[in-house]
């Protein structure tokens with residue numbers, strides 16, 4: 487009898503240990519769209535979408551960096567805005583607007599329209615509100631979005647664009663679905679990202695994107711690729727359209 491207990495007690499201990507280990511161990515998040523890897527680039531969040539690792543969000547303490555003087559030569563913002571080919575009555579959405587580096591260049595061009603400046607960080611929105619007051623840019627509307635939703639009104643946007651922002655959206659699929667919903671039929675999306683195919687572009691890997699990857703991700707939400715323009719020194723300018 488004593489010999490039998492010597493066998494049963496360790497077996498019970500083993501069973502309870504396994505059970506609690508299962509309850510206590512953090513469960514990997516599951517999602518049909520996303521994959522999570524523990525072995526990943528330190529500049530990324532370990533979450534992958536269509537094989538691409540998502541980057542960390544740039545915090546509001548980097549606001550001055552977005553306004554750096556060298557950016558004019560590096561990213562040619564005036565050429566970017568010219569290539570948006572805007573009409574004065576257009577309604578534009580700057581998604582992941584940051585300090586409004588592009589928003590406030592667009593505001594005087596769409597005098598009869600408006601610019602929605604969407605961001606998830608209240609500190610960025612506060613900086614844009616200050617600038618809006620200073621510049622009397624009354625057609626700028628700041629919008630606090632969430633990681634999955636722009637919170638823009640449906641079917642109102644002529645052009646939605648993202649500069650150096652999409653690669654850090656933690657829910658890229660949901661964000662793009664929300665953007666598509668906000669577009670008018672025939673509305674455009676422009677994505678500007680550092681060129682992932684080009685090793686000469688000295689930017690961390692998770693902060694760059696290839697045209698093939700961008701097309702794969704944006705076509706997956708029903709957008710139609712129109713053209714990729716190569717006028718920028720380091721970035722792609724990729725145009726998509728929502729079916730009319």
Ligand SMILES: C[S@@+](CC[C@H](N)C(=O)[O-])C[C@H]1O[C@@H](n2cnc3c(N)ncnc32)[C@H](O)[C@@H]1O
Pocket residue numbers: 543544552581582583584585586587588604605606607610631632633634635648649650651654655656657661
């Ligand atoms: C690197 S900054 C670029 C800012 C601006 N587009 C520019 O070119 O100066 C990226 C911005 O995207 C914002 N962001 C990240 N995820 C977002 C999301 N899901 N929705 C809206 N904004 C987001 C961040 O808060 C940050 O302000």
